[in-house]
Amino acid sequence: xxxxxxxxxxxxxxxxxxxxxxxxxxxxxxxxxxxxxxxxxxxxxxxxxxxxxxxxxxxxxxxxxxxxxxxxxxxxxxxxxxxxxxxxxxxxxxxxxxxxxxxxxxxxxxxxxxxxxxxxxxxxxxxxxxxxxxxxxxxxxxxxxxxxxxxxxxxxxxxxxxxxxxxxxxxxxxxxxxxxxxxxxxxxxxxxxxxxxxxxxxxxxxxxxxxxxxxxxxxxxxxxxxxxxxxxxxxxxxxxxxxxxxxxxxxxxxxxxxxxxxxxxxxxxxxxxxxxxxxxxxxxxxxxxxxxxxxxxxxxxxxxxxxxxxxxxxxxxxxxxxxxxxxxxxxxxxxxxxxxxxxxxxxxxxxxxxxxxxxxxxxxxxxxxxxxxxxxxxxxxxxxxxxxxxxxxxxxxxxxxxxxxxxxxxxxxxxxxxxxxxxxxxxxxxxxxxxxxxxxxxxxxxxxxxx
Numbered sequence: 001x002x003x004x005x006x007x008x009x010x011x012x013x014x015x016x017x018x019x020x021x022x023x024x025x026x027x028x029x030x031x032x033x034x035x036x037x038x039x040x041x042x043x044x045x046x047x048x049x050x051x052x053x054x055x056x057x058x059x060x061x062x063x064x065x066x067x068x069x070x071x072x073x074x075x076x077x078x079x080x081x082x083x084x085x086x087x088x089x090x091x092x093x094x095x096x097x098x099x100x101x102x103x104x105x106x107x108x109x110x111x112x113x114x115x116x117x118x119x120x121x122x123x124x125x126x127x128x129x130x131x132x133x134x135x136x137x138x139x140x141x142x143x144x145x146x147x148x149x150x151x152x153x154x155x156x157x158x159x160x161x162x163x164x165x166x167x168x169x170x171x172x173x174x175x176x177x178x179x180x181x182x183x184x185x186x187x188x189x190x191x192x193x194x195x196x197x198x199x200x201x202x203x204x205x206x207x208x209x210x211x212x213x214x215x216x217x218x219x220x221x222x223x224x225x226x227x228x229x230x231x232x233x234x235x236x237x238x239x240x241x242x243x244x245x246x247x248x249x250x251x252x253x254x255x256x257x258x259x260x261x262x263x264x265x266x267x268x269x270x271x272x273x274x275x276x277x278x279x280x281x282x283x284x285x286x287x288x289x290x291x292x293x294x295x296x297x298x299x300x301x302x303x304x305x306x307x308x309x310x311x312x313x314x315x316x317x318x319x320x321x322x323x324x325x326x327x328x329x330x331x332x333x334x335x336x337x338x339x340x341x342x343x344x345x346x347x348x349x350x351x352x353x354x355x356x357x358x359x360x361x362x363x364x365x366x367x368x369x370x371x372x373x374x375x376x377x378x379x380x381x382x383x384x385x386x387x388x389x390x391x392x393x394x395x396x397x398x399x400x401x402x403x404x405x406x407x408x409x410x411x412x413x414x415x416x417x418x419x420x421x422x423x424x425x426x427x428x429x430x431x432x433x434x435x436x437x438x439x440x441x442x443x444x445x446x447x448x449x450x451x
Contacts, residue, residue, distance in 0.1 A: 010261040014367070017255070017389070018231030019239035020182075024396035026175035027238075031407045033161035036151065036171040037063065040160075043144045043173075044070045050082040052143040052184055056136060057091045058123075059156030060108035062163065067155055068112060068121075075119050086139075086187060089125030090132035092200050109201040125200045126191055127215045128222065128246070128384045130208055135219070138383035139244065140372040143184050146177040150388055152357055152372040159357070167305060167355040168411075170404065172370050174240060174388070182229035182242055190225040194218045222384055223247045238396050244386040245373075252373065252385055257283060259363055259389070266293040268362040268405065272305070272355075273320075274298045274328040275376040281331075288338045295345040297408060299356030301325045301422075303349055310428050319434045322427055326435075332418035339416060347412035358408060366393055368401055 030036045044051060058064050075081055092106040109123045129135030142149040153159035153169040191197050196211060196218030223246045233239035245252030260267060260283045284294055301307055301321035308318035338344035349356045361369040371387030373379045424435060
């Protein structure tokens with residue numbers, strides 16, 4: 001059968017992407033946050049050569065302390081172990097909203113270093129832009145020896161289910177030396193040589209103004225930075241491809257666009273925030289009109305990490321889950337005819353007071369993207385993002401991907417009509433007032449781009 005040109009063009013980009021051959025027996029998916037924390041600690045304690053941690057943040061709470069204590073312990077036992085930690089520079093120097101501003105993560109790193117004067121575990125802050133709202137380090141991946149541990153989760157009590165609450169994500173353990181080397185080389189080549197990179201485990205930090213030129217140079221460099229590796233796999237074998245991106249026309253954005261448009265039968269997308277870039281909305285509508293099935297799994301507004309219960313003090317960030325829900329209701333109403341035909345499947349994830357942080361794409365039982373990219377305008381333009389594209393033409397990992405999806409769906413409700421989504425006139429009074437004010441001055445559009 002002759003493949004239409006537009007389809008062939010998208011497929012061509014995926015076919016030509018350099019791929020690293022992957023052994024199916026060396027790829028493991030963990031299905032809940034608590035098991036992920038235990039597996040992460042197990043890998044840390046078994047490390048022989050290197051541990052590189054890249055995350056948005058490493059929190060000064062019980063889970064963060066547990067991870068850092070494990071790192072200091074293993075470094076003391078094996079002094080030659082190469083350990084480096086990279087987190088977002090801005091996020092590390094502010095507390096969570098409402099916390100004591102002096103008790104920051106960076107302050108904790110310094111205190112911990114003072115307690116271990118003979119052990120050097122550098123913790124670096126990466127400033128992706130001059131202000132946090134304009135871009136953060138959203139790169140993911142921990143490299144322990146030759147294993148890449150990939151999740152959208154940062155390190156704190158909720159992400160690692162240390163106490164009673166959890167934030168649900170994806171948890172992939174990929175043992176592959178070429179992949180691991182490429183991710184270590186990325187941070188060594190694209191972070192460490194630049195003066196914008198700052199040690200956080202020190203007493204005093206430079207101000208944003210003092211390093212504004214260095215931050216600009218680092219961001220400019222990162223917009224062109226890519227993972228370096230030699231592809232050794234063709235399109236007939238199980239493979240993985242690491243991809244990074246910063247800025248509107250970056251490689252990761254392009255791959256996501258091509259991946260969606262290669263769909264022949266079914267695509268599944270997960271995102272915690274329903275705020276898709278316009279290009280992805282158009283891609284989805286194009287697939288529906290072609291007769292493909294599209295399933296989207298989104299967190300219910302109460303499962304959003306910005307959600308504020310009605311009995312708690314309200315602030316502007318608490319309006320975000322409602323703005324995203326308005327987006328979703330409008331989207332379903334616009335495409336209700338496809339929902340009626342069960343061609344567009346919408347699922348809302350909710351588990352009491354737990355939160356949802358899942359992102360990723362599954363296409364035709366052949367391609368799977370694991371990523372920290374929220375598939376929103378902020379990820380598309382401002383943050384430094386990455387992902388690993390898995391090509392599984394022989395369905396060698398299919399049983400694990402099916403179990404992962406079934407576990408996700410287990411806490412979801414199927415939406416069969418847009419009226420199942422709460423209309424804005426029934427929102428709490430303070431939310432209605434905020435949305436009306438934002439809409440009147442059109443600030444809601446700006447907020448959706450930035451958060």
